Amino acid sequence: MNLLSSAKQRLRRTIGPYIQAMGYATGLMNLDARLRGVNGAIVLMYHSVADHTLSRWIDPRNHVSADIFAQQVSFLARHKRVIALDELVVAIGRGQAVQEGTVVITFDDGYLDNLTVAAPILHRYQMPATLFLPSSYIDRGETQWVDQAYTAFQRRSERWLRWETGVEARWDLGDPEQRRAAYWCVCRYLLQAGAERRRMLLNLLYERLQPTAKPPRLTLTWDEVRRLLSDYPRFSLGGHTTEHLDLTAVPGGEAKKELTQCAQRIKEETGVQPRHFSFCYGRTSEPLRCLLVEAGVEAAFGACGHEPVVNAASDPLNLPRVEAPAAMDHFALATSIANRGLWRRLGR
Ligand SMILES: [Zn+2]
Known part of the structure; x- marks a missing residue:
């Protein structure tokens, strides 16, 4: 665009x-x-x-x-x-x-x-x-994948998120703008993924953000x-x-x-x-x-x-x-x- x-x-x-x-x-x-x-x-x-x-x-x-x-x-x-x-x-x-x-x-x-x-x-x-x-x-x-991802972000115990997007991206989730960008990017990946890859990506997200709770x-x-x-x-x-x-x-x-x-x-x-x-x-x-x-x-x-x-x-x-x-x-x-x-x- x-x-x-x-x-x-x-x-x-x-x-x-x-x-x-x-x-x-x-x-x-x-x-x-x-x-x-x-x-x-x-x-x-x-x-x-x-x-x-x-x-x-x-x-x-x-x-x-x-x-x-x-x-x-x-x-x-x-x-x-x-x-x-x-x-x-x-x-x-x-x-x-x-x-x-x-x-x-x-x-x-x-x-x-x-x-x-x-x-x-x-x-x-x-x-x-x-x-x-x-x-x-x-x-x-x-629970729908988007709410699983939302909870991972909301309940995160890690401040930084690393995500492979072709080139490796790294966001500071303490910054609202970066957090929004990271959430959109991760959601885009999850939306485009097939069922198996989506599960793998969600596991990866939970591993990296270490949320304190699951939905x-x-x-x-x-x-x-x-x-x-x-x-x-x-x-x-x-x-x-x-x-x-x-x-x-x-x-x-x-x-x-x-x-x-x-x-x-x-x-x-x-x-x-x-x-x-x-x-x-x-x-x-x-x-x-x-x-x-x-x-x-x-x-x-x-x-x-x-x-x-x-x-x-x-x-x-x-x-x-x-x-x-x-x-x-x-x-x-x-x-x-x-x-x-x-x-x-x-x-x-
Ligand atoms: Zn739907």
Whole structure:
């Protein structure tokens, strides 16, 4: 990336949210949406809905507090029509218009707090939701790699981190800027790695940072997934690979295995054949479409795009979602069809 485009991106990230918030508050974005004839649903993406006992173990990019979540659900109950993902997919498949104000709720990664915290709140309002599960993490009840890395940094007992990045990098973690750079770099390595290499890298990170604690189990087990489905029948399941991999970065054969084995494990453990899928890190590609079709997937979610409205004109195998803001500010904008795409972590 050249200097100019990275400066442009930084500027967009800094002032973009304010411009959008202003455009929404003044009614300009609504007017724009009406003039363009926009209609359809917004699909919200959540990860963890953590209470205060657990949030310190979770990368803040991946959680909304229980209190904020309750406020968001109450807002949806008052102002929106929340429907099941299946209902939306059937409607757009039939080419039907989707009523304005329609919202769908989804959760990625299979956090245990989806059962203990989020589900009871949604149940109060009789709202449906879909959980996208990375099946091998559920098999092992393993905390997501990003939260393992986050804890290693938070609970480190070493001040310096050495990391081989082609040339050897060494960061002083006592310096906030260097700590941030180190965390991003390590996360990038972990994200790009396959399952085995990722485990090796996490071990290396723990060896080098000597954290004083490991995170508790933050991920559901299959027993808990079954309990979720029986206690909260408005929940449905979808696939999210087996090892939480970027499928655009692995060979076609492995990507196919990730898709089919994930669906198979969900079916074996719950009796439900998942028909929906969400790509890890929102990364998808044209060749992956064929694999989705072969695997019988009816709807799949890709990146959080700049046109986040889902309607009959949307590509069912590359649907957009909106990352739920971690604060109440901007939630009305996030769930409005006037939303032209929110910058990641708007409102954090
Ligand atoms: Zn994920």
